[in-house]
Structure formats: C-alpha cells, structure tokens
Amino acid sequence: MNDFGNDPTRVINTESAEHYLWGKQCDGWHLVKQDGLSVIEERMPPGTSEVRHHHVRARQFAFVLEGELTIEVEHHDFMVRPGEGIEIHPGQSHQAMNRSGRDIRFLMISQPPSHGDRIDEV
Template sequence: MIVNKTNTKQYQWGNNCNSWELFQSKKAIIKEEIMPPLTEEQLHLHKKTEQFFYILEGEATFIVDGKKGVVSQNEGIKIKIGQPHKISNDASRILRFLVISFPGNVNDRINLDQ
C-alpha cells in the first residue's frame, strides 16, 4: 500500500501544527509534521524512545539539553533517550519535517515545565 497524507491518521497539535502518522509499529513511528511560522512545542523528554528529526522544508530551532541550535532543510538531528528537547519554528515560513521515533512507544512523552 502506498502511504501519503491523504490516507493516514492526521491530527492537530499545539497552535495549528499538523501531524500525519505515515508508519507505526512496535519498532518505530514515522510522522510528517508541519509547523506554521512562529510556533513551538512544549519542552519534553522520552524515557524509552530515541528520535530523529529530518527537515524537509524550512528551518527548525531546537533546544536540546538546554542548548539552542538551528537545523536547516536537508539536515537532521538525533535526540537521545532522556534528553529534554523541543522544536520551534522561529521563521516567517512553514516548517515541514519527518520525525522518526524508535522504538514505537506511543505514550512515552513527559512534558516538562518551561
């Protein structure tokens, strides 16, 4: 089966950010996400899950372990188990990226105070 944004589970999070679950199993979850300009998620961590973010369009600002960095189009960043992190779109255009979580722990997110 060919997978795309029209035939997968879609949900909205944050301030009009969108996510499409392209693949989900016990081993991995792959999502495509879009963040409008000037949006961000809450600082959080995962106790059992590693993540890899790959930027398809735009520029993402990450805070990982309290350090700020920018990841540009066609670049990626790995988030280790237990690392506090968040992504934001500080630019004036959309941010589109893939996030791959492994293993596929659906409820392995702990939100942290900002």
C-alpha cells in the first residue's frame, strides 16, 4: 500500500503510455494525464509542423530531448535544442515545426491540460 490514495505509483514510458497520432505523421504519448496537469512526449519527423493556434487557459512548456525544434511564438521564431525549453503563455499564438533532417523528441507540459482548450488560427 502507498500513501498516494487509490492511484498506484508506476514507472511509465512510451511503451506503456497512451499513444495518439496528430498532424500528418506525428506521435504523442500521454505520460501524465490528470485534470490539472498534462505531460506528453511528442515525436515530429522531418518536415512536419502543427497548425498555428493558441490556448485560452493552458500554460505550456516545451522541453527538447532530441533534435532541434523550431517554435514560432507571436510571429517570432525560436530554435530550441536538446536540454532547452520554452514557455508559452495562455493566449500566445504558437506553432511547432521540424525544419531539420531528423526526428525531434520533446516533452510538452501543460497546466491545465491543453486538450479541449485549443483554438486553431487559420
């Protein structure tokens, strides 16, 4: 028995996490999926991007594990390399892109979770 209520403590990775596909060829794994916090590991192949969007409530932090992530925030491009991260405030327009020749792996941490809080900007 642990001191964490009814939720058992466990080790989680991309093999055991809930997986989903997004965009044209990108992967996401829900490492933490709670009411107040979301931690997703994402993989973006070369040449992929997401739709420019913003979140009404969610504050996000993207932390790069492998590769070089280009993220446009409020019409300014930022290059985020392994061991670096960038915070995205609620209401800020942003778009993640892989302009490199190799896969990118990064963590997207959102508080509260960003699913259902996204407004695409077309």
